[in-house]
Amino acid sequence: GAVVSQHPSRVICKSGTSVKIECRSLDFQATTMFWYRQFPKQSLMLMATSNEGSKATYEQGVEKDKFLINHASLTLSTLTVTSAHPEDSSFYICSARETSGSGYEQFFGPGTRLTVL
């Protein structure tokens, strides 16, 4: 149980285009999902906290107009990188926290590698 999927796993796009990444909780409901960015050989940086049915909360320094987050249902959150540039190339990882239970554990997706040419 507690499986989180991400789609796509890899994406290559041209500079100036937008890319949408999906994060799904497959076998549980997730009121809260988190989006992280990971640079090569570095730790995860929290970008934003996504709550179902409300606006995402962005961490300091993360441009909310560039990284659009939509959490329309209890099993799906999307991250759209708008007008992508090469510096946006990174490994994007989502996680989901179960609505029920003690609620402190996050389950991570396998990540999406974005390459912007």
Next chain:
Amino acid sequence: GDSVTQMEGPVTLSEEAFLTINCTYTATGYPSLFWYVQYPGEGLQLLLKATKADDKGSNKGFEATYRKETTSFHLEKGSVQVSDSAVYFCALSDRGAAGNKLTFGGGTRVLVKP
């Protein structure tokens, strides 16, 4: 604010060697502590966790004990295998923090040679 400090890698070991990765934390509340493992090209997998002082988390031969007095959560494994080669992240979730955000350490790369 909350922070996690873990030993820098890379750590290179021979198969069947003993592994220790140190992790210390600072938190304002009463955190839960986690170790995550990331294999090459993959996302993070929860390795083990502890939710209160003196709890011991264990999984796949790995162990870590929540030490409140030393604010530590060191990861240990008695006999590593080549398949344990990965990056290990120590993390905390402060129950007092909004959204129970995870705060990660910098990660420790472990390479086990046959």
